[in-house]
Each structure stands twice: as C-alpha cells, then as structure tokens.
Amino acid sequence: MTETGPIVVFANFLSDVAVDLDEGQILTQWAQQAPRKAWLLRPGDIFVTPVPLGQEFLRYVCDLTGVPPESVAVIEVPPAGAVPLARAVRGAGLVEHIRALVRDRGAALLPTALDASTIEFARDLGIAIHPYPTVGAAETALEVTMLLNTKAGFRETAGRLGMRLPAGRTCRRPRTEGVAREFLRDHEGVVVKPDRSAGGHGLRFVSRDDLAGGASLPLDPVGGPDGMWVVEERLDVAESVSVQMEVTGSRTVALFSGAMRTVHGSFTGYASPLPASCVHAAGELEQWGTALGRHLAAHGYAGPFGLDALVATDGTVYASESNIRRTATTTPHSMVTRLAARSADAHPAWLVSKGRTRRPMDFAEGLARLSASRLAFDPERGEGVILYADAPPDGRSWRYAVMGTRTGDVEEQEAALAEVFGFEGG
Incomplete structure (x- = not known):
C-alpha cells in the first residue's frame, strides 16, 4: 500500500457514495462484509471496522498471509445507525485512540469509498488518504467520484467517451x-x-x-x-461482466476482468477470468475503462474503479455503470494476488460467491468441514476454498472464495463445497 508507514484500513461501507444514507437497512447489510478487509492488513496496520471481527477469523487470515496477529490493531466501532463510519467513530470517542496509533508514523487512510466525511476524518487524524499525496488532493477528486457513482452521471460521461449504451x-x-x-x-x-x-x-x-x-x-x-x-x-443479456481498473498518476491499467453472478439484477458473486463465451468483450471493456480512467485522472481521481457491462445474446457489449471506489471484488482480488504470490501459480482462476446452509454453524466448524473434505485452501498448491468474510451473523449465509489453476477446477471445488456445507439448493 505505502512504503512509508502503516495503513488505516477504514471499512466505511456506511457511505453516501454508493447509495443514499437513508437506505440504512441495505448499508447495514453490506457492512457485515467488513471483515474481508482483514486480507489487506500488514504488520503495523490498523483496521477500523463497523462490525465485530472474530478472533478465529483474524488468526485464519494472518496464518495464510504470514502477518503476526499481534502486529495489527483492530478497532471495532459500536453501531450508530445509518451514519457515515467517521461520524460513528467520533460518537464512540475513538478518534484520539486512532490518532495515538498513527501519530508520527507516516500513516495513510484507506477507505472503502472516498466521501466527504472520510476526508474530514483524515484531516482530524492528520494523515493522507491513500493513494493521494495530501487530503487536499483527495478532496479534489470528490466531485467526480460522487458524480460517476450515479447512473445519470455515468450515462452522460460514457456517451461523451464513446461507449455503447443501452x-x-x-x-x-x-x-x-x-x-x-x-x-x-x-x-x-x-x-x-x-x-x-x-x-x-x-x-x-x-x-x-x-x-x-x-x-x-x-x-x-x-x-x-x-x-x-x-x-x-431491457436487453436480452447473456452475461453481466466487468473490468476492474486502477488510476495511478496519469496511467490507467487493467487489473482483472470477469463475469458477475446476479439474481434479478442483484450482485451475488463474481468469477475471473472472463468465461470463453464472452472473452471477446475484454478488448472493448479495457478500451472503455482506459478512456474512463483518463477522464478520472484529469479530474484528480486516483485508485481503483470498476466498469460494468452487459453482453447481449448476439455478442454485442453495452456499458452499464461505473463504480468509482473499491468494489465487492477489489479486496478479494487483492487477497487472491497475495495468496498466489506464495505459490507457483501467479495468475489463478478464482471466484467469490455465497451460499446458505441448512443449519447454522460457527467459523471453527466451517474450517473443520473444509479440512476434513480436503477443500481447505492449500498455500503450497495455491488452490482451495477460503472463508474470506468471517462467519455470518446468522451462521448460515456464508461468503466464500475459491482459487484454482483453471476455471474448471474452481467450479468443481465450488460444487464440492455446496455438498460439504449443505447449501440450500445444492
């Protein structure tokens, strides 16, 4: 993340970037995924989370990443309703504690989404917002960030940049x-x-x-x-796809692409790389993503973003929306890249998804089932199933990742997982 000091991993799922804050129920639901940010932690980092982080899960993550658990600080913020996480931190009286942890260490804040409250929070702490050199530079990017996380703002900008739209x-x-x-x-x-x-x-x-x-x-x-x-x-859609890009200085690079899993238009999972049926979409996705990245850079934005698209049954690709923030696939991809670096396979196939078990179980039981069935992720081989988001509050709605050498291997492991965990409909 940064070579000069620790990162404050700020899991601000409660933000007005993606949806309006009055949509409190869905924001609270999304915030349950905050534990996955633990995969970003390095020694000396600080994790600010709106939901509790299980100690078994933290040990599991640290064991796979090689980070000593005692070398990271985890700050759990008590629930405060549908307010930005920065406001909840202030309300809980935690600002001074975090400021003491980052003082004189060259730290930077890594938010899930760049919003006004996060900018003010970084100012309170006296630290920059990664990857911007200063808080002022991040604030410059706020207008384009807010605009292009709207459907109307995206349609207007995408049209000017030459993207094909429904x-x-x-x-x-x-x-x-x-x-x-x-x-x-x-x-x-x-x-x-x-x-x-x-x-x-x-x-x-x-x-x-x-x-x-x-x-x-x-x-x-x-x-x-x-x-x-x-x-x-409404198009006759064969696949919903996306490319994830990153703006670094004046450069825009493609990080990965894949196909989204959706139910009635709602995101339920993601698989990378693109399936053979829509590999032809990769060129246009990257071309459009690069154009959007240039536009973002010209307006001060830096960091990751996603461009979603639809592949019609006739093969035509249509841009659908942009997500100018860390998305539901950014952290899993960082996790996959990090774990793959410890094995021989630098570019594995992978997926993230979720399944609902027929009865509740805790994190220890979930790991035990993976180990007994030999589905648990093996760092040496760089493949297997990862429980990447901690045990769910209800003990049943499990999120998981699967890594493997080929897409076929990943799909086989996922099918085996559905049987071992007893997923409904599996």
Whole structure:
C-alpha cells in the first residue's frame, strides 16, 4: 500500500457514495462484509471496522498471509445507525485512540469509498488518504467520484467517451412511469434504476404486461420523492461482466476482468477470468475503462474503479455503470494476488460467491468441514476454498472464495463445497 508507514484500513461501507444514507437497512447489510478487509492488513496496520471481527477469523487470515496477529490493531466501532463510519467513530470517542496509533508514523487512510466525511476524518487524524499525496488532493477528486457513482452521471460521461449504451433516458421520479411507458412502445421490457444505487439495490424490471390495464409503476423509496432515475431498454443479456481498473498518476491499467453472478439484477458473486463465451468483450471493456480512467485522472481521481457491462445474446457489449471506489471484488482480488504470490501459480482462476446452509454453524466448524473434505485452501498448491468474510451473523449465509489453476477446477471445488456445507439448493 505505502512504503512509508502503516495503513488505516477504514471499512466505511456506511457511505453516501454508493447509495443514499437513508437506505440504512441495505448499508447495514453490506457492512457485515467488513471483515474481508482483514486480507489487506500488514504488520503495523490498523483496521477500523463497523462490525465485530472474530478472533478465529483474524488468526485464519494472518496464518495464510504470514502477518503476526499481534502486529495489527483492530478497532471495532459500536453501531450508530445509518451514519457515515467517521461520524460513528467520533460518537464512540475513538478518534484520539486512532490518532495515538498513527501519530508520527507516516500513516495513510484507506477507505472503502472516498466521501466527504472520510476526508474530514483524515484531516482530524492528520494523515493522507491513500493513494493521494495530501487530503487536499483527495478532496479534489470528490466531485467526480460522487458524480460517476450515479447512473445519470455515468450515462452522460460514457456517451461523451464513446461507449455503447443501452437506449435510455434520465428523469425525475414523478416522470419515471411516463418515460417507462414511452420506452415500452418500442421495447418488450425496460429496466428502471435509481440514480444512486449499487449491487442491484432498487432495480426494477418492467414489462408491457406490468403496466397494462392502467396498472401503476411502484418504485422503492430510494432517492426521495423527486430523485433522479434512469429508464433503459431491457436487453436480452447473456452475461453481466466487468473490468476492474486502477488510476495511478496519469496511467490507467487493467487489473482483472470477469463475469458477475446476479439474481434479478442483484450482485451475488463474481468469477475471473472472463468465461470463453464472452472473452471477446475484454478488448472493448479495457478500451472503455482506459478512456474512463483518463477522464478520472484529469479530474484528480486516483485508485481503483470498476466498469460494468452487459453482453447481449448476439455478442454485442453495452456499458452499464461505473463504480468509482473499491468494489465487492477489489479486496478479494487483492487477497487472491497475495495468496498466489506464495505459490507457483501467479495468475489463478478464482471466484467469490455465497451460499446458505441448512443449519447454522460457527467459523471453527466451517474450517473443520473444509479440512476434513480436503477443500481447505492449500498455500503450497495455491488452490482451495477460503472463508474470506468471517462467519455470518446468522451462521448460515456464508461468503466464500475459491482459487484454482483453471476455471474448471474452481467450479468443481465450488460444487464440492455446496455438498460439504449443505447449501440450500445444492
């Protein structure tokens, strides 16, 4: 991360970058994934998390990464409702404690998302925000970050940069139904999206039948009574794909690409590399991602971002949205890269997904099942199953990663995991 000092890994899933803060329930749900940030820790780092971090999980992570558990500091922030994590830290009286940990050590803050509250928090601590040289430099990037994490902002920018987009229109909430009806004259179905949303939250798929006979279009209470929405034609989609990029100085590089797993438009997992059926999309994805990266760099942004796209059944690729932040795949990829460096396979196939067990179990039982079935990740071979996000609060909704030499190996291990863990539907 930084060669000069420790990183404060700041798991601010509670942020207004991805969705509005009044969407408290979904933000709290996403925050349960905060333990996965432990895979980023190095000796001397500080982890600020909005949810408890299991000691068994921390030992498991440190054992695989080679980091002594006692060399990192973990600060668990008590729940404070739907407020930014920085505000919750202040409310819990933890600012001075964190400031004491980072004082005179050349530390930098690594947030999940760059937002206004995080910038002020970094100023309070007297440290920079990684990878920006100063807090002021990070603040310069805030406007473009907020804009391009919206559907409307992305459509306008992507159009100017020459990306192929589904036919669509941006409108205020009161006009959304009328715009949907207009599109349904020429299209069999439409997708209605709240302007600021992530992971498929608030998405609606609407057909002509849904609005027949005077039926209305009920929308989730996202974005307020006059918020922005996007109505797009519903494509006949073969795959949902993405490329993850990074802006470093004036350069934009592609880190990895893959296919997203979705259920009714909601993100449930990811597999890399791209499947053979849509490898042809890689060129356009990287071309569009590079153009977007240049645009971001020109407006002061630095760091990782994602560009999502849809591959239609006829093979045509359409850009769909950008995520100007660390995404649900950024940390798993960092984990995979780190673990692969300890084996002979520098470029493994991998996936992240989730499954629901028929009965609850704790982290120790989960590890025991993996070991007994020989599915547990083997650092020497660089393959196996990783419980990358700690035990779930309900003991049943498990997130996992699988690494292997080939995509086929990874899929076989995932199928075996479903049987060993007793996933519903497995």
